[in-house]
Amino acid sequence: xxxxxxxxxxxxxxxxxxxxxxxxxxxxxxxxxxxxxxxxxxxxxxxxxxxxxxxxxxxxxxxxxxxxxxxxxxxxxxxxxxxxxxxxxxxxxxxxxxxxxxxxxxxxxxxxxxxxxxxxxxxxxxxxxxxxxxxxxxxxxxxxxxxxxxxxxxx
Amino acid sequence: xxxxxxxxxxxxxxxxxxxxxxxxxxxxxxxxxxxxxxxxxxxxxxxxxxxxxxxxxxxxxxxxxxxxxxxxxxxxxxxxxxxxxxxxxxxxxxxxxxxxxxxxxxxxxxxxxxxxxxxxxxxxxxxxxxxxxxxxxxxxxxxxxxxxxxxxxxxxxxxxxxxxxxxxxxxxxxxxxxxxxxxxxxxxxxxxxxxxxxxxxxxxxxxxxxxxxxxxxxxxxxxxxxxxxxxxxxxxxxxxxxxxxxxxxxxxxxxxxxxxxxxxxxxxxxxxxxxxxxxxxxxxxxxxxxxxxxxxxxxxxxxxxxxxxxxxxxxxxxxxxxxxxxxxxxxxxxxxxxxxxxxxxxxxxxxxxxxxxxxxxxxxxxxxxxxxxxxxxxxxxxxxxxxxxxxxxxxxxxxxxxxxxxxxxxxxxxxxxxxxxxxxxxxxxxxxxxxxxxxxxxxxxxxxxxxxxxxxxxxxxxxxxxxxxxxxxxxxxxxxxxxxxxxxxxxxxxxxxxxxxxxxxxxxxxxxxxxxxxxxxxxxxxxxxxxxxxxx
Amino acid sequence: xxxxxxxxxxxxxxxxxxxxxxxxxxxxxxxxxxxxxxxxxxxxxxxxxxxxxxxxxxxxxxxxxxxxxxxxxxxxxxxxxxxxxxxxxxxxxxxxxxxxxxxxxxxxxxxxxxx
Numbered sequence: 001x002x003x004x005x006x007x008x009x010x011x012x013x014x015x016x017x018x019x020x021x022x023x024x025x026x027x028x029x030x031x032x033x034x035x036x037x038x039x040x041x042x043x044x045x046x047x048x049x050x051x052x053x054x055x056x057x058x059x060x061x062x063x064x065x066x067x068x069x070x071x072x073x074x075x076x077x078x079x080x081x082x083x084x085x086x087x088x089x090x091x092x093x094x095x096x097x098x099x100x101x102x103x104x105x106x107x108x109x110x111x112x113x114x115x116x117x118x119x120x121x122x123x124x125x126x127x128x129x130x131x132x133x134x135x136x137x138x139x140x141x142x143x144x145x146x147x148x149x150x151x152x153x154x155x
Numbered sequence: 156x157x158x159x160x161x162x163x164x165x166x167x168x169x170x171x172x173x174x175x176x177x178x179x180x181x182x183x184x185x186x187x188x189x190x191x192x193x194x195x196x197x198x199x200x201x202x203x204x205x206x207x208x209x210x211x212x213x214x215x216x217x218x219x220x221x222x223x224x225x226x227x228x229x230x231x232x233x234x235x236x237x238x239x240x241x242x243x244x245x246x247x248x249x250x251x252x253x254x255x256x257x258x259x260x261x262x263x264x265x266x267x268x269x270x271x272x273x274x275x276x277x278x279x280x281x282x283x284x285x286x287x288x289x290x291x292x293x294x295x296x297x298x299x300x301x302x303x304x305x306x307x308x309x310x311x312x313x314x315x316x317x318x319x320x321x322x323x324x325x326x327x328x329x330x331x332x333x334x335x336x337x338x339x340x341x342x343x344x345x346x347x348x349x350x351x352x353x354x355x356x357x358x359x360x361x362x363x364x365x366x367x368x369x370x371x372x373x374x375x376x377x378x379x380x381x382x383x384x385x386x387x388x389x390x391x392x393x394x395x396x397x398x399x400x401x402x403x404x405x406x407x408x409x410x411x412x413x414x415x416x417x418x419x420x421x422x423x424x425x426x427x428x429x430x431x432x433x434x435x436x437x438x439x440x441x442x443x444x445x446x447x448x449x450x451x452x453x454x455x456x457x458x459x460x461x462x463x464x465x466x467x468x469x470x471x472x473x474x475x476x477x478x479x480x481x482x483x484x485x486x487x488x489x490x491x492x493x494x495x496x497x498x499x500x501x502x503x504x505x506x507x508x509x510x511x512x513x514x515x516x517x518x519x520x521x522x523x524x525x526x527x528x529x530x531x532x533x534x535x536x537x538x539x540x541x542x543x544x545x546x547x548x549x550x551x552x553x554x555x556x557x558x559x560x561x562x563x564x565x566x567x568x569x570x571x572x573x574x575x576x577x578x579x580x581x582x583x584x585x586x587x588x589x590x591x592x593x594x595x596x597x598x599x600x601x602x603x604x605x606x607x608x609x610x611x612x613x614x615x616x617x618x619x620x621x622x623x624x625x626x627x628x629x630x631x632x633x634x635x636x637x638x639x640x641x642x643x644x645x646x647x648x649x650x651x652x653x654x655x656x657x658x659x660x661x662x663x664x665x666x667x668x669x670x671x672x673x674x675x676x677x678x679x680x681x682x683x684x685x686x687x688x689x690x691x
Numbered sequence: 692x693x694x695x696x697x698x699x700x701x702x703x704x705x706x707x708x709x710x711x712x713x714x715x716x717x718x719x720x721x722x723x724x725x726x727x728x729x730x731x732x733x734x735x736x737x738x739x740x741x742x743x744x745x746x747x748x749x750x751x752x753x754x755x756x757x758x759x760x761x762x763x764x765x766x767x768x769x770x771x772x773x774x775x776x777x778x779x780x781x782x783x784x785x786x787x788x789x790x791x792x793x794x795x796x797x798x799x800x801x802x803x804x805x806x
Contacts, residue, residue: 044735113603303751325769328752
C-alpha cells in the first residue's frame with residue numbers, strides 16, 4: 001500500500017513586488033520521498049539540459065529549478081537522474097511541470113532517495129508558474145508542506 | 156546605409172545588413188536576411204562579415220577582393236556547391252573561414268584557395284567525397300580543420316601533407332574504412348584528432364607515425380576488430396577513446412608507450428581477454444572500467460598505475476583479490492567488482508580514500524573484523540547477493556561515514572550494528588534466518604530500510620499509523636477516488652487527528668513527525684502481514 | 692577583438708528549428724544544425740544554429756549535434772581540452788590558455804597568444 005502524497009505550497013513573490021506584494025500561492029505534490037521546506041529564486045531549465053555533468057552552468061545564490069517537460073523530447077536521462085543532477089548543481093528544490101508529460105509522476109513514484117524537495121505541478125498552477133518564466137519575471141519561491149487542516153469534529 | 160564620415164571616407168553598410176564599429180573598422184552582419192547573392196558594396200575596412208543562414212548558391216569571382224583586412228568570413232548555412240579560387244581572391248588577412256552546412260561537393264584542385272593567414276577552416280556538414288591533393292596548398296598556416304559530417308571514404312593523406320602547422324582536426328562522421336601507414340606523417344603539431352563515427356575496420360601498424368604532439372585520439376563508434384597497436388608511437392597521448400567498436404582483447408603491455416594517458420574509454424566492446432600487464436605504468440590514469448571481460452581470471456597487475464581513483468571490473472571471472480590491492484592503489488575512491496566469483500576478501504585496510512565498494516553478486520561467505528577496518532571514508536557498501544553467513548561483531552566498527560549498506564539475499568541470522576549509526580539506507584531482504592527487529596534509536600538517520608519480514612517494520616510506527624484493521628478496504632478505495640488522481644500516495648495520513656493547533660506550531664510538528672514517520676520500511680505490514688510475528 | 696554578432700534570432704522563428712514549444716523554444720533542430728541551450732535571465736530556451744556561440748563548441752553525432760561550454764579561460768575552442776582563442780589575460784599555446792608562456796616564447800596581448 002502506498003502512502004498518500006504530501007502536497008506542497010509554492011509561494012511566489014516577484015522581485016519587483018518584494019516589499020509590498022502579497023505572494024501568489026500555488027500547489028503541487030512532493031515526490032520521491034522529498035517533502036520539506038526550500039527557498040530560492042526561480043530558474044528555468046530546458047528539458048534537454050540536465051543531461052551530463054559537463055554543462056557547468058554555475059549559479060550564484062540559492063535557486064529553485066523549474067523544468068517544463070515535453071512528451072516530444074526524448075529523455076536523455078531518467079527523471080530521477082535529472083532531479084538528482086539539478087540538486088547536485090545546487091538547486092534548493094526542483095519543480096517539474098508535468099502538464100504535457102503524465103508519465104513523470106509514475107517515473108518518480110518508485111524512489112525514496114531524493115535529498116531535497118522535488119515537486120510536480122500541472123494544470124492551472126503550472127500555467128501560472130510558466131507564465132512568469134515566459135515573461136522573464138524574476139521571482140523568489142518558498143516551498144512548504146501543505147498542512148491538510150480538518151474541520152474539528154463536534155460530538 | 157552610411158556608418159559615419161571619417162576623414163572624408165564614408166563607411167558603407169550594405170543594406171539590409173547590420174553594422175557595428177570596431178575602432179576604425181566595421182563588423183557587418185547580414186545573417187538570416189534571405190540574401191541570394193553576396194552584397195556588392197562591402198567596405199574595405201570590414202574585418203568581420205557574417206553571411207550565414209541565407210540562400211546564397213554562388214560566390215562570383217573577386218566578390219571579396221577589396222577586403223584585404225577581413226579577418227573572419229562566415230558563409231555557413233547557404234546552398235554553395237563549389238567555391239573557386241577566384242571567389243576568395245584578395246583575402247590576405249583572413250583568419251577564420253566558416254563554410255559549414257552548405258552543399259560543397261568538391262574543393263578546387265588545379266588552383267587552390269590562396270589564404271596565407273588562414274587559421275581556422277570549417278568544411279563540416281557538406282557533401283565532400285574526396286579532398287584533392289592540392290586543395291590545401293594555399294592555406295599552409297592552418298591550425299584547425301573541420302571536415303566532419305561529409306562523405307569521405309579515405310583519409311585525404313596527400314592534401315594533409317600541406318598542413319605542417321595543423322593542431323586540431325576532425326574527420327568524424329564520414330565513411331572512412333581504413334587508416335593507411337604514414338597517413339598523418341607531416342602533422343607533427345597535431346594535438347587533437349577526431350575519427351569517431353566512421354567505418355574504420357583496419358589500421359596500418361605505423362598509421363600514426365609523425366603525430367609526435369598528439370594528446371587526444373578519438374576512435375569511438377567504428378568497427379575496429381583489433382586493439383589499435385599503432386598508438387605505441389603516440390608518446391604524448393593523454394586521452395584515448397575506442398568505445399563502441401568490435402575489439403575482443405587488450406594485449407599485454409598495451410599502453411607501455413603511452414605513459415601520459417589520463418583517460419581510456421573502451422566500453423561497449425566484446426572484450427573477453429585482457430593482458431595482465433596491459434594497464435601497468437600509467438601514473439596519470441584515474442579511471443579504468445572493464446565490464447564483461449569474462450576470460451579475465453586474475454586481477455590485473457596495476458604496478459605503476461598509482462593515481463587510479465575509479466576501478467570497475469565487473470562480470471569477469473575473478474575469484475580472488477590481491478592482498479596488496481590497496482597498497483598498489485592508494486587513491487582509490489570507487490571500487491566496483493560485482494558479478495565475479497570472489498570468495499575471500501583481503502583487508503581493505505589501506506584503502507583510506509575508498510568511498511564506494513561494490514561486491515554484489517559474488518561468492519563471499521564471511522566478513523572478518525579486519526576486512527573493512529579503518530575504511531573511514533566508506534559511504535556505500537554493497538554486499539548483496541552473496542552467501543554471507545557470518546559477520547564479525549567488529550566488522551563495521553570503524554565505518555564512520557557509511558550511509559548505505561546492502562546485504563540483500565545473503566544467509567545472515569544476525570547483523571552487528573556497531574559503527575552503523577549513520578546509516579540512511581539499510582537492505583536486509585532475503586536473509587530468511589534473520590528474525591530480530593532493530594530499534595529506531597540504533598539508526599537515528601535511517602530513511603529507507605528493507606527487512607526480511609513485515610513485522611520487523613512495526614518498530615518504525617508504520618503499524619499504528621494506519622486505521623483499525625476493519626478499515627483496510629475503505630482506506631484502499633478512498634485512496635483511489637482521491638482528488639489527486641494523477642498523484643501517488645507516499646505518506647501515511649495521521650488518521651485520528653482531532654485538533655488544529657496554531658499553524659506555525661503544527662508546521663513544526665509536521666517537521667518533527669516527518670522525521671519519525673519518514674522512515675520508509677518494507678515490507679509494509681498489512682492484513683496478510685500482521686504486526687505480531689507469526690512465530691510468537 | 693571581434694564582437695561576435697549572433698546571426699540567429701532566439702526562439703522558434705529561426706531557420707534551424709524543427710519542433711518548437713512556447714515555453715522551451717526549440718525542442719529539436721533540423722539535420723546538421725547544433726542545438727544550443729541559451730540562458731536569458733531566468734529563462735533557458737533551445738536555439739538551433741550552424742555554429743555555436745562564442746565560448747561554446749559544437750559536437751556532431753548521428754543522433755544530435757550539441758553546443759557545449761568551453762573551459763572558462765577560452766573565448767572559443769575546438770573541444771573541451773583545446774582552445775582556439777583565449778580570454779583577456781590568458782595566452783594560447785598548442786590549444787592551452789595559460790597566464791604565462793613556455794620558455795622561449797613571449798606574450799602577445801593583441802593576439803592573446805604566446806609568440
